[in-house]
Amino acid sequence: METATLTILFDNYPGLPGLQTLWGFSALIRTPARTVLFDTGSNGRALLKNMRALDIDPAGLDMVFLSHAHWDHIGGLDSILELNPNVTVVIHEGFSRHLVHDLQGLCGELIVVGSEPRELAPGLRSTGMLAADPPEHALVLDLDESLAIIGGCSHPGIERLVEQTRSADGKPVRWAIGGFHLMYSDASAIARAIASLRQLGVTEVVPTHCTGDAARAALRQVYGAGFIEGGVGRRIELVPRRL
Template identity: 40%
Template sequence: MRKLSLIIVAILVLALAFIPLFRQQNPVRQQEGGNKNKITIVYDNKALGGFKSSWGFAALVRFKNHTILFDTGGNGEILLSNMRKLGIDPKSIQYIFLSHIHGDHTGGLWAILRENPNVTVFLPDIFPDSFKEKVRSFGAKVVEIDEPEEILEDIYTTGVMFPVGEQALVLKTSKGLVVVTGCSHPGIVRIVERAENITGENAYLVVGGFHLFGAPEKEVRVIAASLKRLGVQKIMPCHCTGGEAERIFAEEFGMGYVECGVGKTVSW
């Protein structure tokens, strides 16, 4: 009987010894799965503590082993500072996607190209030739966008939409489309409709500037309802959306609303 008790105690001791190993392994697996596809805000009007905020927008998109910098904010020093604090190496960027010509979305580009010229820059073909030549002078490749097209596997551009001449980025994911916008000058509903028409799939998540500063509450609620009808389940309004519009979207989308700001990440 005493020998049996000793055996049981020994088994319990061994079991307790292995528990910490399992605790260490599980978070690693969860982290790897959670980090595969995500968008991290690196430049915005708002920021978490420790990061710098400024007028403009930029987000780092990681999807299917591709690393894309969507827009570059207005100030290269601020952009690089936020990226350093987030542990993002500029040399890890493979592609830069510029939504439109405004300086609060393109101003940080030159600082990035000085750090990493080995990138492909997707930009609207209506950008000035002088801008394109300056990009090429760093050694970067320029791809001019006009019509909707698949630019990488399951990654699309809406093509240039007017007014202003703006493109949005569209990711085809297992949950639906993820749409990333710069300022949404053509209208956020029009952009999402274009994304769905291109791919034949419903939108799941929309991230970026919605250009709704000063928009009446009724208009914002109509936009929210339209996005829901298009299948949008999660929304992360940033930059030029406006505080009042953000409040309304938070009410309309509830748990599907994600607050924006430098340092924030949304994954799927």
């Protein structure tokens, strides 16, 4: 894959001035194959406001990937579907069967991922649903020699998502992006998670949303130049890493 880009559209951490911050997460991923909205934040009006400010047209989306069913990740879905009813929506089988039934009539195509990894487009796939409370899947980008993983809240554990991705592919996972769900973790649990990421070969991290201030500070200290700031409006080039 050529260089992919990721732009954070919704986050509780500020990034660029003039954009709204609320609890939740959403990001736009552009690859040569697809333009993907990863999660939709907690509020559709705020999501669309930020998209307009960043000159991003919802009608140009090919796919909406929903990591898990919590309100702060699916709250903006209706607003996107109203403007782009033909978009493909990707969820996993842990979502409510009532939501699954309703979405079948509200979007262009509905893809329901099981527990196995699922290719969605060239260079794009789901990790497959991992058991947690709630169950969750992450989006994997193939950057030629390495992989990037984007998680919503990483309820199964960010290190578990990385390990699942690496074992399914054999390629190193260099990028870990999104919510790492360490906001309620103590210092020892944070240190263990960071040590696991390092051991698994992750070299660049973009921790935001529910990662928590303490974990972000620890990640910044450990990763140094490999720590990339998140926040609303940040645009990150996921350059394929030459090994």
